[in-house]
Amino acid sequence: MIPDLFHRMQKVVRRLLIVLLFLVAVAAAVGGAAAWWLGQPLRMSSPSLELEIEPGTSPRGVAQAVADAGVQTDPRWLYYWFRLSGQGRQIRAGNYELTAGTTPRSLLQKLVRGEESLRAIIFVEGWTFRQMRAQIAKDEFLKHDTAAMTEAQIMDALGKPGLAAEGMFFPDTYTYAKGSSELAVLRRALHAMERRLDEAWAQRAADTPLQSPYEALILASIVEKETGHASDRGQIAGVFINRMRVGMRLQTDPTVIYGMGEAFDGNLRRRDLQTDTPWNTYTRAGLPPTPIAVPGKASLMAAVRPEPTKAYYFVSRGDGTSHFSPNLDEHNRAVNRYIRGGN
Incomplete structure (x- = not known):
């Protein structure tokens, strides 16, 4: 009686072991297949795809959005991956670019990290x-x-x-x-x-006539528009600072052009210089009321720390550089030479 019972129990145990080993083998196969799939590039309808994830989209909705964007895979498998990873709820809304070579694993990492295109x-x-x-x-x-x-x-x-x-x-x-x-x-x-x-203003020259950061911005915008050659930027700013110190009008063409707005046809005429606007620095003293363009960092620094110069005038040489003059007589000779073609 007892031996028969023992033999029957052995058979049951053997069968359970067989079933268990089978289940382990199946699990290993499934796990191996899943691991293989997670590392395989996803097939896509084009080399680069745009994926948009709206705020509040569920993991299932994200998986479907990936498929709708052109990733050729069953969205259910992506959804299962999102769920099993434990990161499905960490996916961030945004706009993403999916490129060739994207795997299910790298896709989830991109979405969780919010690596938007x-x-x-x-x-x-x-x-x-x-x-x-x-x-x-x-x-x-x-x-x-x-x-x-x-x-x-x-x-x-x-x-x-x-x-x-x-x-x-x-x-x-x-x-x-x-x-x-x-x-x-x-x-x-x-x-x-x-x-x-703020950074430029903190480095301003101690004797600057500029009264505020905004005035520095206005002057920097004029320097930006007057600069034909980067090496002249500091001297051009110095000319305007010199004029401000002695009460001269700035008399700079770019401010006149800005004040003309869409009426400017590409040619600046004498009558334009004589037509008053808030930005006409020929008819009005001091700085114009606003900047006339966006200055870069170099022009900002030139405005607050101009190059020391005795010049009060400058004229373009025609090659991008300027000729600087300390007085009107020399300036007129330079204008005659470079603008009118005189000797």
């Missing part, structure tokens, strides 16, 4: 705010939330009510995620200019 927009030194807005308007990846806004409304939205937009946005390259707002990009450029201006 970034675009770039460039603001150039010497641009006006109108030119910046035109650059923004033609960028297809930005959300155009300022298109219907006036300059004043934009500055209100940026927390600078009553401040002119001209010159307030630092020229640089700004990266952003697809779908970012125009205001977000402008806010970064605004803060960058504030930092740069």
